[in-house]
Amino acid sequence: MQTIEQLRSEIDGINRELLTLLNRRAALAADIGRIKSLEGKSQSHYDPVREDQQLRELEKLNGGPFSHATVKKIFTEIFRASLDLEESNDKKQLLVSRKVKPGDTVLSIGNVRVGGEVPQVLVAGPCSIESEEQMDATAAFLSARGVKILRGGAYKPRTSPYGFQGMGVDGLVLGSSVAKSYGMQFITEVMDTRDVEIVAEHADILQVGARNMHNFALLREVGRTRKPVLIKRGLSATIEEWLYAAEYVLSEGNSHVILCERGIRTYEKWTRNTLDLSAVALAKQETHLPVIVDVTHAAGRRDLLIPLARAALAVGADGIHVEVHPNPATALSDNEQQLNFAGFEAFNAAIEPLLRRAPQEVSV
């Protein structure tokens, strides 16, 4: 009869062998994971059929004294650990991730900086570009209040094909020339791969709208330009899908990306969308990209814009996007939610105390 010491020493030897075997197995699983990623199956590496096949084989082979239930439990744990390893390797390689680039990305767009520790930006302007008078009045008003990025849609993604579709190229020319004359940067949406070139010619920042966040051809195309790109979160997009959308742009070599949370579709009807501030906190934590919050589309109503913007800044947003129109009642789109000038004045005053200041503005 062997002594306990002898038996334990045998167990120690088996532990060493098991450890070596487990790590050899883990390395093989990691290799499989890399192949799956290359094949584009990076969303989920889980393969229940393959796991089941292994469990059946092990049941046949199991001679005890462990019961099959116990063997199954142990191997299921091994499968989970392998899967975690595969997927964490995959995440590590994402270009948007702080694991790849720990420091904040700070974009320099003309005279504006976005991200990191610089003062938060306001992106403001009308939903649609409608006329020279409208754009000129808005830019004059906003630039006098320190807003440096002017928005305005020339191509409008309208729910109905009969709704106002935007002024197209005329709108681009108008938006960019008005912005330039007030020393502002011009941001506008691009909806179609065929328009990327012309929009990039006129805009300082390209916007990929919520409805196009899953348009991978468009994401690749804007990724091939060297223009800053603002990517709105899709209507029902998970945070992961939103970050993968940004990854499309970075993977084409364009790292000038701003993420924009604009509310997601839920069962709630009292707001147009549900502002997801945890997405902002998570995007700031997991990625190095600037994140801004579009309070207008999140709320869909004017009375919530101030508290939502204050909350967004408190959570760490690098900027706020808000729609402003000289006369919202006559606007050709979104007239329920755009602020008039007096409304913007009140909005600006309410969020101002929460904005970071440029170093030279700090009083000592």
Ligand SMILES: C=C(O[C@@H]1C=C(C(=O)O)C=C[C@H]1O)C(=O)O
């Ligand atoms: C390693 C793989 O990926 C995962 C891990 C498995 C395992 O550890 O055996 C099996 C299936 C997948 O859920 C694989 O697909 O073979």
